Amino acid sequence: MSExxxxxxTGFGLDESIHENWQGFSVSEIAFPGICWISCGKQGLxxxxxxxxxxxxxxxxxxxxxVSGDDGLSNVTIFDGxxxxxxxxxxxxxxxxxxxxxxxxxxxxxxxxxxxxxxxKTLTVLEKLCGIDLHPSVFPSGSCAxxxxxxxxxxxxxxxxxxxxxxxxFQRSSSRSFLDHxxxxxxxxxxxIEGSA
Numbered sequence: 231m232s233e234x235x236x237x238x239x240t241g242f243g244l245d246e247s248i249h250e251n252w253q254g255f256s257v258s259e260i261a262f263p264g265i266c267w268i269s270c271g272k273q274g275l276x277x278x279x280x281x282x283x284x285x286x287x288x289x290x291x292x293x294x295x296x297v298s299g300d301d302g303l304s305n306v307t308i309f310d311g312x313x314x315x316x317x318x319x320x321x322x323x324x325x326x327x328x329x330x331x332x333x334x335x336x337x338x339x340x341x342x343x344x345x346x347x348x349x350x351k352t353l354t355v356l357e358k359l360c361g362i363d364l365h366p367s368v369f370p371s372g373s374c375a376x377x378x379x380x381x382x383x384x385x386x387x388x389x390x391x392x393x394x395x396x397x398x399x400f401q402r403s404s405s406r407s408f409l410d411h412x413x414x415x416x417x418x419x420x421x422x423i424e425g426s427a
Contacts, residue, residue: 241343251423254351260344270333278332352394358415366391380411
């Protein structure tokens with residue numbers, strides 16, 4: 231009888247998480263315990279906001295912004311996804327059961343991945359991938375937006391404009407292509423530090 235051995239793989243299907251250092255730029259894979267999509271009709275928005283604040287300890291983010299929980303869901307971040315829509319990282323769908331009466335919660339954990347991009351040349355790399363203006367005067371810390379990256383759906387968030395640190399969430403189905411585009415943009419802007427990939 232054949233023996234099967236299971237192996238733990240990263241979201242990219244690799245043995246180890248991605249962490250690459252370039253001169254003035256780094257890219258690291260971020261693992262989330264859960265990713266959910268939440269939607270709520272306009273008529274139920276007040277009830278949803280009240281339930282969310284009770285659950286997480288923070289208010290809903292404003293348009294084009296994100297906030298992190300500071301109470302029961304301290305590792306949870308909620309991103310504005312458009313009118314009546316939010317993207318939540320750090321909580322599985324069962325942790326959000328309290329919202330089921332006021333909003334639709336869909337578990338997206340298996341479908342999305344995250345990369346953290348950081349360093350002095352991050353904006354130079356990102357301008358080759360993304361068509362929105364990410365300058366700190368326009369896109370400061372706490373900002374987020376849904377936008378195409380080389381034609382692939384993504385959500386970008388500025389975690390720290392001073393350190394040029396961004397989180398990019400994108401669909402797992404395009405993970406290899408997405409990473410190839412990031413690497414190609416980085417190669418045209420800065421040199422890979424030997425031994426980091």
